[in-house]
Amino acid sequence: MTVDVLFPYYGDVDLMKSAVLSVLTQTYTDFRLIVIDDGYPDDSIPGWFESLGDERVSYERNETNLGANGNYRKAVGKVTNDLAVMMGADDIMLPNYLQWLVDAAEAHPDADIFQPGVVVINENGAQVHGLTEKIKDVYRPGGSGQRILTGEQLAASLLRGNWLYFPSLGWRASAMKDIGFRTGLDVVQDLALALDVAMRDGSLLFDDVVAFMYRRHSASDSSVRALTGTRFDEERRFFLMMAEEMEALGWKKAPAVARNHLSSRLHAGTLLPKAALKGNWEGVRNLARHVIQ
Numbered sequence: 001m002t003v004d005v006l007f008p009y010y011g012d013v014d015l016m017k018s019a020v021l022s023v024l025t026q027t028y029t030d031f032r033l034i035v036i037d038d039g040y041p042d043d044s045i046p047g048w049f050e051s052l053g054d055e056r057v058s059y060e061r062n063e064t065n066l067g068a069n070g071n072y073r074k075a076v077g078k079v080t081n082d083l084a085v086m087m088g089a090d091d092i093m094l095p096n097y098l099q100w101l102v103d104a105a106e107a108h109p110d111a112d113i114f115q116p117g118v119v120v121i122n123e124n125g126a127q128v129h130g131l132t133e134k135i136k137d138v139y140r141p142g143g144s145g146q147r148i149l150t151g152e153q154l155a156a157s158l159l160r161g162n163w164l165y166f167p168s169l170g171w172r173a174s175a176m177k178d179i180g181f182r183t184g185l186d187v188v189q190d191l192a193l194a195l196d197v198a199m200r201d202g203s204l205l206f207d208d209v210v211a212f213m214y215r216r217h218s219a220s221d222s223s224v225r226a227l228t229g230t231r232f233d234e235e236r237r238f239f240l241m242m243a244e245e246m247e248a249l250g251w252k253k254a255p256a257v258a259r260n261h262l263s264s265r266l267h268a269g270t271l272l273p274k275a276a277l278k279g280n281w282e283g284v285r286n287l288a289r290h291v292i293q
Helices: 013-024 045-052 067-076 097-107 131-139 151-160 173-179 189-199 221-228 230-248 253-260 262-277 281-292
Strands: 003-009 031-037 057-061 083-086 113-121 147-150 170-172 203-215
Touching: 003 013, 003 067, 003 097, 013 031, 013 045, 031 045, 031 067, 045 057, 067 083, 067 189, 083 097, 083 173, 097 113, 097 170, 097 203, 131 262, 147 151, 151 189, 151 203, 151 230, 151 253, 170 173, 173 189, 189 203, 189 230, 230 253, 230 262, 262 281
Parallel strands: 003 031, 003 083, 031 057, 113 203
Antiparallel strands: 083 170, 113 170, 147 203
């Protein structure tokens, strides 16, 4: 079974190379690595990919920058096999990742999304377990081994607190391609895709087996948006939209969770002191508005 590893790229070159090499050193070797460079300004990159000399790797450079959402949607259009991964360009696949994914997909043919155990590292490669990880621990499903969540149960769980690590997810390609990424979303596009799968009565398999290293940067785009409060404007609109769409399905629990979006509001509250200390008063206003709405 060939796995399509989608690799939309824009960012640090050295971290990108480490991510690529982590794919090339998988114990499961039947994959295609599909790199779509969104025009990162480094002319050495095409030559580096050519020097790999690996026919499983394809490299394409966009003539114009599409942005994260546009490049993700372009990457989905490249899928031709039954399983796909939207690899982060600075994350690390542990050597067992693709073998774990193929085994899980074969054992659970009705599952659409596959979440392995994840270790979080910082920009320097050191393992971290900060507040975000502690919160994800709270919202992650209890139990042990492989667990499956479906439909409204899955949606309510993710709306209560998004405990997924998107770049580590394996996808049934039919679900990813049929739905695709919603346009106009820059912060929650990954959560939106998972919820769209749930609203089609799709299923997610979660496993404790650690197979992926997710890199969390202190200066990431989402961190900057969080401190200014702008990311929460998108989150608030999104949660209210989800509530309406899920109510139209006749669901009761998930829409209520979406309208409340408590974890998102609490997240904004934790950032208020930091924004104030930095004198970011616009951020303070935006964050405070989200806390009470």
